[in-house]
Amino acid sequence: MKKGSKGLIFIVDISGFTKFVSRTANEDGNWIIRQLFNSIINANELSFQISEIEGDAILFYQFGKPLSVTKILTQFKKILHSFHAQHAQIKKLKGVYPIVKDLSLKVIVHYGEMSVYQIGRFFKLFGRPLIDAHRLLKNSIGLDTYVLITNQYIKELTSQNKLPLPGGYNACELYDVGSLCYTYFPFQQNGTTACGANARQSLSW
Numbered sequence: 001m002k003k004g005s006k007g008l009i010f011i012v013d014i015s016g017f018t019k020f021v022s023r024t025a026n027e028d029g030n031w032i033i034r035q036l037f038n039s040i041i042n043a044n045e046l047s048f049q050i051s052e053i054e055g056d057a058i059l060f061y062q063f064g065k066p067l068s069v070t071k072i073l074t075q076f077k078k079i080l081h082s083f084h085a086q087h088a089q090i091k092k093l094k095g096v097y098p099i100v101k102d103l104s105l106k107v108i109v110h111y112g113e114m115s116v117y118q119i120g121r122f123f124k125l126f127g128r129p130l131i132d133a134h135r136l137l138k139n140s141i142g143l144d145t146y147v148l149i150t151n152q153y154i155k156e157l158t159s160q161n162k163l164p165l166p167g168g169y170n171a172c173e174l175y176d177v178g179s180l181c182y183t184y185f186p187f188q189q190n191g192t193t194a195c196g197a198n199a200r201q202s203l204s205w
Contacts, residue, residue, distance in 0.1 A: 007063035009133045011108040015144035017056035043082035051125045066156045076147050104144040108136050111153040135175045151181040
């Protein structure tokens, strides 16, 4: 078990998953989701470890210092490109599945102290950052494709003189664990950012 270590959480969540499952036959749906998950994993160029694959999400993590916002956004672009490139392959091999084009990705990035414990051959994360990150999956952003980076992550970057990129939109939301604040970066499905370089719009719900 790795105890008392700081690290980052990087949760990749498939937007539109529930609708996709309800409208797709089990056999075809299983095959398509496997291909899409593989496309995400194969684009993992930052050597993140996988803790869990949870229905519509993959929980990646990495112990050590936080990565720059530039690296986080670049990694997301590569994952998004790989994910949507797989759409074309699915259409080619499995015929036309119009609802697949409605699937996209969002990412939650958080940082804090956590530990890893082993059950059989599986490694699981434990710690408050994990709870916070999962709460943030249920946010009020109202977009399908974005990167959400928590204030805790940005604060850690600032303390190490790794300042985040300008831009993004600030927000805070109240959950059962308290208020959680973050900056989010909207993306188009083609991987381009959808906010101005100097945007610092403050939002709250």
